[in-house]
Amino acid sequence: MTSAPYNRVLLAEVLAGRYGADVIAQPGTAVRRGVRAVRIDRADRIVQCDDGSTVPYGTLVLATGSNSFLPPLRGLGHELPDGVHPFRTLDDCLALSAAVRPGTRAVVIGGGLLGVSAARALALRGAQVVLAQQGERLMERQLDAEASALLRTHLTDLGVEVHTECRVRGLRGTDVELADGYILASDLTVLACGARPRTGLALAAGLDVRRGIVVDDELRTSDPRIHAIGDCAEHNGQVYGLAGPALEQADALAELLSGRPAAYTGTRSLTRLTLNGPGPLDLAAFGETTPLPGDDVIALADATRGAYRKVVVRGDRLVGGVLLGDLTSVGELARTWEGDEPLPSTPLFHLLGGS
Known part of the structure; x- marks a missing residue:
C-alpha cells in the first residue's frame, strides 16, 4: 500500500482540483506502507510479507479491492x-x-x-x-x-x-x-x-474463489477464520464493486467481530453521483430502470434545467428510478424502494416529494 486509506467516492473531485489527497484520507488507521502481503499460511495463521516479515492473526479480513480492467x-x-x-x-x-x-x-x-x-x-x-x-x-x-x-x-x-x-x-x-x-x-x-476483483492472495491460499472471494452472510470465506469485504468479495453470486455495499459489509463485519449479532444479506444499490464546480452534476439511479410489460412509468423532464425524474411502479411497489438534476425527492424514494414499502395512492405526488 502506497497511500493511507481514503474515500474513493471523492477521487473525481481530487482530479478536478477541488480537493487535495489529504482531505479524502480516512483518519485513525495504522498503515504499513511499502509492504505487500504475499502469502497466507492458513495452517500457522500468519501473513507473510514481501520484506520477510510476518503478521500473525486470529481473524483475518481480506479487503484487497480490485484492479482496473x-x-x-x-x-x-x-x-x-x-x-x-x-x-x-x-x-x-x-x-x-x-x-x-x-x-x-x-x-x-x-x-x-x-x-x-x-x-x-x-x-x-x-x-x-x-x-x-x-x-x-x-x-x-x-x-x-x-x-x-x-x-x-x-x-x-x-x-x-x-x-x-x-x-x-x-x-x-x-x-x-x-x-x-x-x-x-x-x-x-x-x-x-471497469474492474476485476483482486483475488490472487485468496486463490493461492486455497480459498473458494469464483468471480470474487466467496463469502456467506457473516462475510466468512471457506476458511471460517478469514473474512472478505468490498470489491474483492462475492456474496450470493454478486460482486458489487461499489463503495456503498463495501461500507455496509464493513459495518456488518465490525459488529460481528465485536461480538454483536449481525448479518449481511446483500445491498440494494443506489448509484449516486454528485460532482461540484461549474455546471454541477447530480444524479441518482436505483433498481430496475427499464420497465416490464404491465409496469407503470411516471416521468417528468425539464430540458431547460437539465432535470429528469422517472420511477417504475409494479403494482403498489416502487421497483426503480432515475433522477438527474433535481434530487430533492431521492431520499424518500430510496427509503420506499429499500424498504419495499407500498406506495401511496398518488405516486405522482410521491415522486414530487409531496404527500
Whole structure:
C-alpha cells in the first residue's frame, strides 16, 4: 500500500482540483506502507510479507479491492505505456492530475460511472477531452435513454466530445485507434473500462474463489477464520464493486467481530453521483430502470434545467428510478424502494416529494 486509506467516492473531485489527497484520507488507521502481503499460511495463521516479515492473526479480513480492467487492445500489454492511465485508485488519480494541463488532449475509454467522472474532471481542468463509449449510451447500466441523453448534453456543454457505439481497436502510444481505422490524437489516455476483483492472495491460499472471494452472510470465506469485504468479495453470486455495499459489509463485519449479532444479506444499490464546480452534476439511479410489460412509468423532464425524474411502479411497489438534476425527492424514494414499502395512492405526488 502506497497511500493511507481514503474515500474513493471523492477521487473525481481530487482530479478536478477541488480537493487535495489529504482531505479524502480516512483518519485513525495504522498503515504499513511499502509492504505487500504475499502469502497466507492458513495452517500457522500468519501473513507473510514481501520484506520477510510476518503478521500473525486470529481473524483475518481480506479487503484487497480490485484492479482496473485492461481491455484487450493492440499496443496494450501488462505494463501501461507512458501517458496511458487507469482511473480507480488515489495513486491513479494523482498521476493523472500531475499529467494534465490546460489544452492537454485526453481520450477517456469507457463511458460508465468512472469514465464520466474522469472526463468531466479533466474538462474542468482545461483539457480537450474525447470520451469513447462502446455501448449505445453513457452509464447504460444505471441510466435510461432519456437520462443518458441529458448527461451527454451536460458533458458536451463542458466541452467534452462524446462518441457512443465507438469501438476502440488499439493504442499507438497515447493515440487511440478506432475499429474503423480513425485515429484519435491524444497526449494522454484514460482507461475506465471497469474492474476485476483482486483475488490472487485468496486463490493461492486455497480459498473458494469464483468471480470474487466467496463469502456467506457473516462475510466468512471457506476458511471460517478469514473474512472478505468490498470489491474483492462475492456474496450470493454478486460482486458489487461499489463503495456503498463495501461500507455496509464493513459495518456488518465490525459488529460481528465485536461480538454483536449481525448479518449481511446483500445491498440494494443506489448509484449516486454528485460532482461540484461549474455546471454541477447530480444524479441518482436505483433498481430496475427499464420497465416490464404491465409496469407503470411516471416521468417528468425539464430540458431547460437539465432535470429528469422517472420511477417504475409494479403494482403498489416502487421497483426503480432515475433522477438527474433535481434530487430533492431521492431520499424518500430510496427509503420506499429499500424498504419495499407500498406506495401511496398518488405516486405522482410521491415522486414530487409531496404527500
